Amino acid sequence: MAPKKEGKLKASAPPRAAQQIPNWPAFTPLIPESDLSLQEALPGQIVTIPNFFTATLCKNYVSFLSGLPLTTTPGKPKKGDAVRVNDRYQIDDPAFAERLWSGTSLKNLVTGVVAGEGLNLSDHQRKELWGGEVIGLNPNIRIYRYSKGQFFDQHYDDSNNVFVPGSPPIPGRTTWTLLLYLTSPATGCVGGETVFYPDPPKKKSREPQPEPFVVGLETGLALLHKHGADCMLHEGREVLQGEKWVIRSDLCVKR
Numbered sequence: 001m002a003p004k005k006e007g008k009l010k011a012s013a014p015p016r017a018a019q020q021i022p023n024w025p026a027f028t029p030l031i032p033e034s035d036l037s038l039q040e041a042l043p044g045q046i047v048t049i050p051n052f053f054t055a056t057l058c059k060n061y062v063s064f065l066s067g068l069p070l071t072t073t074p075g076k077p078k079k080g081d082a083v084r085v086n087d088r089y090q091i092d093d094p095a096f097a098e099r100l101w102s103g104t105s106l107k108n109l110v111t112g113v114v115a116g117e118g119l120n121l122s123d124h125q126r127k128e129l130w131g132g133e134v135i136g137l138n139p140n141i142r143i144y145r146y147s148k149g150q151f152f153d154q155h156y157d158d159s160n161n162v163f164v165p166g167s168p169p170i171p172g173r174t175t176w177t178l179l180l181y182l183t184s185p186a187t188g189c190v191g192g193e194t195v196f197y198p199d200p201p202k203k204k205s206r207e208p209q210p211e212p213f214v215v216g217l218e219t220g221l222a223l224l225h226k227h228g229a230d231c232m233l234h235e236g237r238e239v240l241q242g243e244k245w246v247i248r249s250d251l252c253v254k255r
């Protein structure tokens, strides 16, 4: 089956000019960055930061985000597009992207400013991992709410050229997807795991089919995964109970 590209999906968001910038809550309380670290869940492909947001902050965000005008995905996607059944809110907000990058531990962990950031990378290895010099987050912020029965079918995420917040804005290219989970079984959300499918072995190979890599929801967990040409096929499993809330952006490198 031909790979489905998430990037082709167009949300039915109102025209940009008509969109009001949300009054996003402050990022507090947060765990000090010296107590956080990058964890390589799947070498070169998936990196996580447990407790990136505290449970309290996640709870505040979910109640704030519930007040935003989310729109439900239209039923039938265009040919070749991934089936995504959830409620979404999307906005270009460079100031929020900048806060999420610099006003949390993300920037210092990803750029290696935190001593013992977890991966112990040299500057060269860091550049290799992220696909260049990371300069910030994609200002295109997406909020997902999945209720019972909703899911995001298997797809690949595209790399895009964007402008990263700065004065003047800096030309960037997205290289990794950022998913920040605000809910989990601890908040009553069952199912909704993000599942990654390693490439199957070559046709004639005797290698067994590799097992899917399942990331269970954890409140406040930030997950980064490589996208573009090296993106793994992945999906958001159906939510069976409660609500799954996610904040999505992307890491951007200098272009």
Ligand SMILES: O=C(O)CCC(=O)C(=O)O
Binding pocket: 006, 144, 152, 157, 177, 179, 192, 193, 194, 234, 235, 236, 237, 246, 248
């Ligand atoms: O919600 C999820 O678990 C996956 C989301 C996703 O794949 C995407 O935003 O491209």
Ligand SMILES: [Fe+2]
Binding pocket: 006, 155, 156, 157, 177, 234
């Ligand atoms: Fe995706």
